[in-house]
Amino acid sequence: MADHLPLLIELGTEELPPKALPDLAQAFYDGVLKGLAARRIDVRTDASDLRAGPLYSPRRLAVFLPAVAVQQPQQQSEVLGPYMNIGLDAEGKPTPALLGFAQKNGIAWEKLDRVTDAKGMRFVARSSRPGAATLDLLAEITAEALKGLPIPKPMRWGSRDIAFVRPVHWLVILLGRDVAPGxxxxxxADRMSRGHRFHHGKGVWLNDAGEYLQALREAHVLADPRERRERVRAEIAAAAREAGGQARVPAELLEEVNCLVEWPKAILCSFEPGFLRVPHEALVSTMEANQKFFPVHGADGKLSEKFIGIANLDSKDPAEIRKGYERVIRPRFADAQFFFDEDLKQGLPAMAEGLASVTYQQKLGTLADKTARVAELAAALAKALGMDEAAARRAAALAKADLQSRMVGEFPELQGIAGRYYATAAGEPEAVARAIDEAYQPRFAGDAIAYSPLGRVLAIAERLDSLAGGFAAGLKPTGNKDPFALRRNALGLARTIIEGGLELDLPALVAIAAKSLPAGVSLDAKELEDFILDRLRGYYADQGVPGTQFDAVADVRPASLLDFDKRLKAIAGFARLREASSLAAANKRIRNILRKVETPIPAAVDPARLVEPAEQSLHGALAKALADTDPLLAQRDYVGTLKRLAELQGPVDNFFDRVMVMADDAAVRDNRLALLKLIADRFAKVAAVEQLSAS
Known part of the structure; x- marks a missing residue:
């Protein structure tokens, strides 16, 4: 008999929630592996065996492992008994306590082993027994794995007190050819699986666990999600070629559709070309989010009237399925067309007037009030960047108007996008129309910032007002609560400034935002600036920037976030220099010395009071370094500045090795402190490099 056999566990259910299905399957797989490992049952993995891993479809969760040991290894047990002074009397004979322990464990007391711990030597009963058969443990392992699944709201069915994510109908547990008891x-547990609900209405008999995938394939079920996903992708590609175009296949939609079908078949469909004058984003949203269809773009890259649905069967009459798909999409498209036409009649300026009747926040007024504040901020930003202030004001004045549109009322995800269409239709400049849309970028984690200069101005102004207003109104995020999405706004603002290469004074901008707030609310500007910087910490951490390097720059609080980014890149380069650790430690030592000084430190060094060769050498080297780095700092060449300052490592180390800073002579002491302060101040022109010191 083989010592390892393939293992199959399959739980058949009613249709599982598609978005949760991959996580459920992975958790089930991990739980089975955990259960096997806890029982010391060997599992041999072979990367070439593509069957191994979590398997799933809408009606099943399954685990396949190609080689699992048929039996546990020999089980060793150890039971601690009485200590020697308790187990043996003065004559070395066993006491009743020891005899009782030996009898309980079925071992003659003379054959008991002995171990020593902190309290002394004691008796121990050691034994071994054959491991249990894996087959007998599989039901228990399966139950444990299912119990550990992330199911927030399990449901009950029938008259029994059993709960799971969906009602269950069959269970297969096979180790090789054998069915597990339990x-x-x-x-x-059984060996009878089930095939496709319509293509294979009878059971699927499994002779051996290893034939699972092929047996289900013959029953029109692709149980391997990888194989099924590629089939979906291939079906979509073939249908798109037939249409003479290319399908849009978002990864999330592909995965969701993959979890909705067992035997995928693409159906090429179409809608009336007249609908294409509706904002394409509305059509795409309807196809993807509501109906799980894949839009098709023509050879020109534009949205076509074709789309692809994925049926869960290979129908003898695909035309009927096509009619059904086309039928369900038309009412939503017709609604979108109606809303679009009605909005065009009303016009964006009229929609903007309606914002005066919509409360933004009780302490911050209406959406019209917010729009006015954003317009002031946008104009100030445009002026600072040398851009058209009037265009910035106009874009800000119209940016929220589409919130009053019927289209956004039906399709909230079209905020800004609808405004762009309406602005274009009204003859607004292209830059203004684009900015209305781009003001929402980045819309989500990983999304790009606004592309156009005016779009970036509007995106910053919008977020800055939301942040200033939110903090002033007492809406700061707490724990998981962030109703005004201030964390996301702060990161979006910072990203737009940094990635957009915009030279802006953050404290000055916060001050402008604070002045625009309604009477009765006040803003702690430093608190808001700290909050924005804290969002940057996570942003840079995701890029692999160590916290010590971030803190080194944050400590000097550059007014410009773009400047912050430049300093951070310079610090990263400095940290790689061999001189960095020594200079960081020296700066930390300097800071500690200066922090303890209670009397004023002279602003300049008196060369006549430099009596030691080491301090004279350091002063000379520092004077040259200061002269060399003055023009570099003026150009914000922080890389060059730190590289030049790194040359001070030798003189600085020599100074600390040979010079007593806190000399008895007050004038000499103050002169040395002044020398150290010059060093610290020059490094601080870039960053607090002492933060890099591990000591």
């Missing part, structure tokens, strides 16, 4: 979720 029950799970009220089901007795």
């Amino acid at each position: 029950e799970v979720l009220g089901l007795k």
Whole structure:
């Protein structure tokens, strides 16, 4: 008999929630592996065996492992008994306590082993027994794995007190050719699986665990999600070629559709070309979010009237399925067309007037009030960047108007996008129309910032007002609560400034935002600036920037976030220099010395009071370094500045090795402190490099 056999566990259910299905399957797989490992049952993995891993479809969760040991290894046990002084009397004979322990464990007391711990030597009973058969443990392992699944709201069915994410109907547990004994979720383990609900209405008999995938394939079920996903992708590609275009296949939609079908078949469909004058984003949203269809773009890259649906069967009459798909999409498209036409009649300026009747926040007024504040901020930003202030004001005045549109009322995800269409239709400049849309970028984590200069101005102004207003109104995020999405706004603002290469004074901008706030609310500007910087910490951490390097720059609080980014890149380069650790430690030592000084430190060094060769050498080297780095700092060449200052490592180390800073002579002491302060101040022109010191 083989010592390792393939293992299959399959739980058959009613249709599982598609978005949760991959995580459920992975958790089930991990739980089975954990259960096997806890029982010391060997599992051999072979990367070439593509069957191994979590398997799933809408009606099943399965685990396949190509080689699992048929038996546990020999089980060793150890039971601690009495200590020697208790187990043996003065004559070395066993006491009743020792005899009782030996009898309980079925071992003659003379054959008991002995171990020593902190309290002394004691008796121990050691034994071994054959491991249990894996087959007998599989039901228990399966039950444990299912119990550990992330199911927030399990449901009950029938008259039994059993709960799971969906009602269960069959259970297969096979080790090789053998069925495991036992029950799970009220089901007795069997070898009978089930095929496709319509293509294969009878059971699927499994002779051996290893034939699982092929047996289900013959029953019109692709149980391997990887194989099924590629089939979906291939079906979409073939249908798109037939249409003479290319399908849009978002990864999330592909995965969701993959979890909705067992035997995918693409159906090429179409809608009336007249609908294409509706904002394409509305059509795409309807196809993807509501109906799980894949839009098709023509050879020119534009949205076409074709789309692809994925059926869960290979129909003898695909035309009927096509009619059904086309039928369900038309009412939503017709609604979108109606809303679009009605909005065009009303016009964006009229929509903007309606913002005066919509409360933004009780302490911050209406959406019209917010629009006015954003317009002031946008104009100030445009002026600072040498851009058209009037265009910035106009874009800000119209940016929120589409919130009053019927289109956004039906399709909230079209905020800004609808405004762009309406602005274009009204003859607004292209830059203004684009900015209305781009003001929302980045819309989500990983999304790009606004592309156009005016779009970036509007995106910053919008977020800055939301942040200033939110903090002033007492809406700061707490724990997981962030109703005004201030964390996301802060990161979006910072990213737009940095990635957009915009030279802006953050404290000055916060001050402008604070002045625009309504009477009765006040803003702690430093608190808001700290909050924005704290969002940057996570932003840079995701890029692999160590916290010590971030803190080194944050400590000097550059007014410009773009300047912050430049300093951070310079610090990263400095940290790689061999001189960095020594200079960081020296700066830390300097800071500690200066922090303890209670009397004023002279602003300049008196060369006549430099009596030691080491301090004279350091002063000379520092004077040259200061002269060399003055023009570099003026150009914000922080890389060059730190590289030049790194040359001070030798003189600085020599100074600390040979010179007593806190000399008895006050004048000499103050002169040395002045020398150290010059060093610290020059490094601080870039960053607090002492933060890099590990000591």
